[in-house]
Amino acid sequence: MDKKKVLIITYYWPPAGGPGVQRWLKFVKYLPEFNVEPIIYIPENPNYPILDNSLNSEVSNDLIVLKQPIKEPYKFASLFSKKASSSISKGIIPIQKKQSIIQKLLIYIRGNFFIPDARIDWVKPSVLFLSDYISKNSIETIITTGPPHSMHLIGLKLKERLGVKWVADFRDPWTTIGYHKKLKLSKASKEKHKALEKEVLNNADKIIVTSHVTKTEFENITKKPIAVITNGYDNETVGEVLLDTKFSISHIGSLLSERNPEVLWRVLQDLIEGLDGFKDDFQLNFIGFISDNIMESIERYHLTNHVNNIGYVSHKESVVYQKKSQLLLLIEINSDETKCIIPGKLFEYMVSNRPIVSIGPKGSDVEKIIKETNTGNYFYYSDYELLKAVLINHYNAFKNNTLQSHAVGLQKYSRKNLTKQLVEFITHQ
16 A cells, blocks of 8 residues: 655754754654655755754654755844844844844844744745645645744645645644744734734644644634644653752753743742751752843842753753653743643653643643643642642652652653544544
8 A cells, every 4th residue: 555645844854953843753753654655845954043963863764855945034134143143043032121222123123024934935935846846746735834834834825836735733823922922013014924824724724733722722713624733752762860869850941031930939949948958959950041031030049059050952861851850840931822832841751750840821731731641730820839838748759769750641642642643634534
């Protein structure tokens, strides 16, 4: 039986690092097991903000990878300010009062001259190249994954030209994502974003989202079929990992300006001052980028001497940190817009056998998943007493060598199982 060919249009692909690359790297790994032959289309010369060359080893030598050149405006922007353009390309937008004139200008240009995003100029050449390729290779289904949402505009144009079956995968929402408010969008720019979002949602044959909150949001815009297929975990082999001898609380991944859990810093300061032994045992690990204002908060709460700021590491190294840390920290901005955000690392945290301490908005998808799988505790930004009590319990368990997670029902989040769901959705008539 011939494999069904599916063309996947994505911006992020190894050697890109960070969370954006993991979802489709893992789907592509398992698709052949379900009689689907994936073909990848990516930029030839992308300006990835983070590189992780170790991920190249996960790409099969048999995989067809198509590449076309892309013009990257962030490379041009770096002529004005390398630091500012690098930060913006990572999605790191400084707090308004701390923005330099150059930063304000680059953010305004990014928001109003590149809609939906800085990869918009790749749409036209991609459509020309792929129209020919799709026709010559009998491809019936294409999948676009965003952000960047320009990938969906490629799908939109190919649908118009060829009538090919098109599935749009949203790893994050579009117009309701938190950073949109920071892009200094004019009224006309906001309306253009909403018009493009509506056009994509109503012209795609099927839509995939990563959270139930986003599904509900999109159901108000389109009647097209929408499936929730979350991110997940893969079976990572990293060898034997020994637990930290310190009472380590580790945050893995970027911790940006507004993800600043002052309630946690206050609790930790109080435990250092008031709980016997805690001061000597406690260590706060940051693996990934940490914004300056969070480090300033940590200094205000006199936690600096307990911080181990490791910086960005490869994905494989990050898995080691997950498995050896006593507790794993997951922080989300306290706003309605972030209720739908389910960081990919949550699923890796869940299979690490380490308890999760998560802080975020009430009613989020993360809260539901943590409670459903019994993988940790979820707190709101006002939960000072509750957070303090749980950390004391965790510390006592650490002293007794009994601190661990008691997870249930994780198999549904395995990458292989999620790929099966994906195939059933995209092939179902």
